[in-house]
Amino acid sequence: MESKLRFDLHTHTIYSHGKGDIEDNWVAAKAAGLETLGISDHGPGHIGFGLDPKKIPEMKMKARAMAMRAGHEGGPNVLIGVEANIINPDGQLDMTPEQLEQLDFVIAGYHFGTIGKAPLKAGLMHAAGFVYSHTHLSAARQRDYNTMLVVKALENNKIRILSHPGAKADFDIPTIAKACEKSGTWMEINNRHGCLTVEGIRQAAKYDVTFIIGSDAHVPGDVGKYDEALRRAVEAGLDLKRIVNLRQE
Numbered sequence: 001m002e003s004k005l006r007f008d009l010h011t012h013t014i015y016s017h018g019k020g021d022i023e024d025n026w027v028a029a030k031a032a033g034l035e036t037l038g039i040s041d042h043g044p045g046h047i048g049f050g051l052d053p054k055k056i057p058e059m060k061m062k063a064r065a066m067a068m069r070a071g072h073e074g075g076p077n078v079l080i081g082v083e084a085n086i087i088n089p090d091g092q093l094d095m096t097p098e099q100l101e102q103l104d105f106v107i108a109g110y111h112f113g114t115i116g117k118a119p120l121k122a123g124l125m126h127a128a129g130f131v132y133s134h135t136h137l138s139a140a141r142q143r144d145y146n147t148m149l150v151v152k153a154l155e156n157n158k159i160r161i162l163s164h165p166g167a168k169a170d171f172d173i174p175t176i177a178k179a180c181e182k183s184g185t186w187m188e189i190n191n192r193h194g195c196l197t198v199e200g201i202r203q204a205a206k207y208d209v210t211f212i213i214g215s216d217a218h219v220p221g222d223v224g225k226y227d228e229a230l231r232r233a234v235e236a237g238l239d240l241k242r243i244v245n246l247r248q249e
């Protein structure tokens, strides 16, 4: 039996710091045989290259053009989402609920170098996170704090996918998995970052959560790539039926 990726919702374009336009990712997704392509550029909290929410209508127009093309020549449909930033201790993402409403789906993830609604506090927090993660100073405290940020974001927003859980800092995966179970959020096995790790998959699998593979492509050539993520899932002994975008043939 062979596994095949049905859809890839985690791809970046020139609307943040990806290399290709929506059309380029679509052409790559078509070549990869995907049914659906998701565009999920970084939220505006990413200084210098985050998505400009004013461009969402333009992106949706491009998605519609691709849908028309798919009607003629086949190929995937396109959904426009975002990879928003988990940043504020109050559980808010770096986009307003009104901006999020315009999108087809929401991915959220924790990244360095982002600012949110409380920039100073968030900036200090991320600086602290960076220092702690590189010195193991007060590691347990930082870990609890990071985990709390993610749990609050899951409680306060309709997050479809939590991207690369465990990447960029230290987190308590069982606590996050429990929160994902409650919110119905899919946990990503990211093909580009090593997270979820093999151990993270094992810990999360103890909860009633659904997994999804994301390529996290920043160049069109990486759209639909899933070999590394699948390798970790297999190594973790995960029942592959629990990965929502994997089809067994």
Ligand SMILES: [Zn+2]
Residues within 6 Å of the ligand: 083, 109, 111, 163, 164
């Ligand atoms: Zn990310």
Ligand SMILES: [Zn+2]
Residues within 6 Å of the ligand: 010, 012, 083, 163, 216
């Ligand atoms: Zn990403």
